[in-house]
Amino acid sequence: MEYKIIVVGIGPGSPEYILPIASRSIAQAKVLVGSQRALNEFAPSNIVTKAIDKDINGVLTFIGEALHHNDVVVMVSGDPGFYSLLSALRGKFSQSQIRVIPGISSVQLAFARLSEVWQDAQLISMHGRQASDENLQYQPRKKLGILTDHEHNPSYIAQQLLDHGWPMDSEVWLGEGLSYEQENIKKFTLGETRQVLGFTHCVMVVMA
Numbered sequence: 001m002e003y004k005i006i007v008v009g010i011g012p013g014s015p016e017y018i019l020p021i022a023s024r025s026i027a028q029a030k031v032l033v034g035s036q037r038a039l040n041e042f043a044p045s046n047i048v049t050k051a052i053d054k055d056i057n058g059v060l061t062f063i064g065e066a067l068h069h070n071d072v073v074v075m076v077s078g079d080p081g082f083y084s085l086l087s088a089l090r091g092k093f094s095q096s097q098i099r100v101i102p103g104i105s106s107v108q109l110a111f112a113r114l115s116e117v118w119q120d121a122q123l124i125s126m127h128g129r130q131a132s133d134e135n136l137q138y139q140p141r142k143k144l145g146i147l148t149d150h151e152h153n154p155s156y157i158a159q160q161l162l163d164h165g166w167p168m169d170s171e172v173w174l175g176e177g178l179s180y181e182q183e184n185i186k187k188f189t190l191g192e193t194r195q196v197l198g199f200t201h202c203v204m205v206v207m208a
């Protein structure tokens with residue numbers, strides 16, 4: 001029997017936003033991989049767990065070895081298809097070894113909170129990476145959904161967008177802790193966003 005890697009999207013954070021099939025896969029796991037936070041929240045007791053840390057090769061090696069004896073369930077935040085460990089897994093394992101259970105992306109939830117469609121938005125991650133000039137370039141009616149991090153925070157990104165021709169009065173929405181009780185969503189202009197502190201790991205929606 002060939003064991004599988006089941007990559008499960010756990011949504012933006014609150015258990016209310018996890019699909020039933022995802023919860024079931026996690027509950028039935030014998031080997032479970034995920035962030036320490038996700039393991040603390042969702043791991044059943046008495047199973048083998050592995051926290052995802054900076055040593056991604058170590059995590060992939062662990063998964064490869066565990067796969068000889070069991071299915072391995074890998075929890076990732078949001079949707080696996082949008083900036084998750086799935087890219088690294090597809091680099092090491094074949095398509096037939098991997099099954100993906102989708103989740104609700106933080107970007108999806110951010111646009112839902114604003115009652116805005118995202119079919120016409122350009123979705124970018126600046127979590128641990130830079131965006132291309134083409135992505136950042138201003139165009140009339142352009143709409144962006146951006147994942148941020150500590151370094152590439154909204155203040156930094158606002159300056160980048162202004163440098164790429166975006167008007168000062170472009171509308172910006174910042175959403176952090178989405179789906180959690182402490183969810184915080186605020187509206188600014190792009191000019192104001194240069195002075196914003198915090199919102200380090202958030203979804204930044206920008207509309208020209």
Ligand SMILES: C[S@@+](CC[C@H](N)C(=O)[O-])C[C@H]1O[C@@H](n2cnc3c(N)ncnc32)[C@H](O)[C@@H]1O
Pocket residue numbers: 012013076077078079080082083084104105106107127146147148149175176177178179180200201202203
């Ligand atoms: C590695 S990316 C993972 C994206 C994930 N696969 C998704 O579909 O949402 C992590 C980034 O997602 C965003 N993020 C994830 N969960 C969030 C939440 N509950 N509220 C706001 N932003 C969130 C933040 O920008 C964070 O830095």
